[in-house]
Amino acid sequence: MGKLVSTIFITLDGVYQAPGGPQEDTSGGFDQGGWSFPYGDDDFGRFIGEVFGNAGAFLLGRRTYEIFASYWPKVTDPDHPVAGKLNALPKYVVSSTFQAPEWPGTTLVGGDLAKEVTALKERTDGELQIHGSGALVGSLVDLGLLDTLHLLTFPVVLGAGRRLFVDGAVPTKFRHSAGRVTAAGVSIQSYDLAGRPDYGSYGLPEDA
Secondary structure, three states, rough: OOOOOEEEEOOOOEEEEOOOOOOOOOHHHHHOOOHHHHOOOOHHHHHHHHHHOOOEEEEEEEEHHHHHHHHHHOOOOOOOOOHHHHOOOOEEEEOOOOOOOOOOOOEEOOOOHHHHHHHHHOOOOEEEEEOOOHHHHHHHOOOOOOEEEEEEOOOOOOOOOOOOOOOOOOOOOOEEEEEEEEEOOOOOEEEEEEEOOOOOOOOOOOOO
């Protein structure tokens, strides 16, 4: 069975919306797109290349899929570390309303999310990867289906935009598995899901 692995970019205040460009996602009146661009140094590129090297298939939310489909099919070099994988490997887009995706190799995923994603994991060799797709990532964490989260935190606060973990998220514990910081200051931390949180107290022990 393949592992379900998410790679997502967030700000210090937890925003994941439109990291790649001003027009990437302006929904909700968001006008600060492109906030990750100034930090795209060699360290960052090296990590992204490593991630895509492990891909066996891709699972994307509709919004992220449309952003990717408008760009990556135009990058036709099969040896490109990102485009080569995205264009050649199976892509699954989660949507109940999307019709006739044009990017070759795309399959729509509807119905019961837990059942469908479990089946995709079982038949994927290598990692079933999610890029962006914050709402989908949140749902998969809540369902306990995500195996690993690569969380790339950029040193910027926006004060607006869609946030990754929102009120009402299922309490979840993570186990830190790897980490590094790029020269530009992006904190790249990898976490494996580890069930429900543990709790305790720093209070003084009661008198015997």
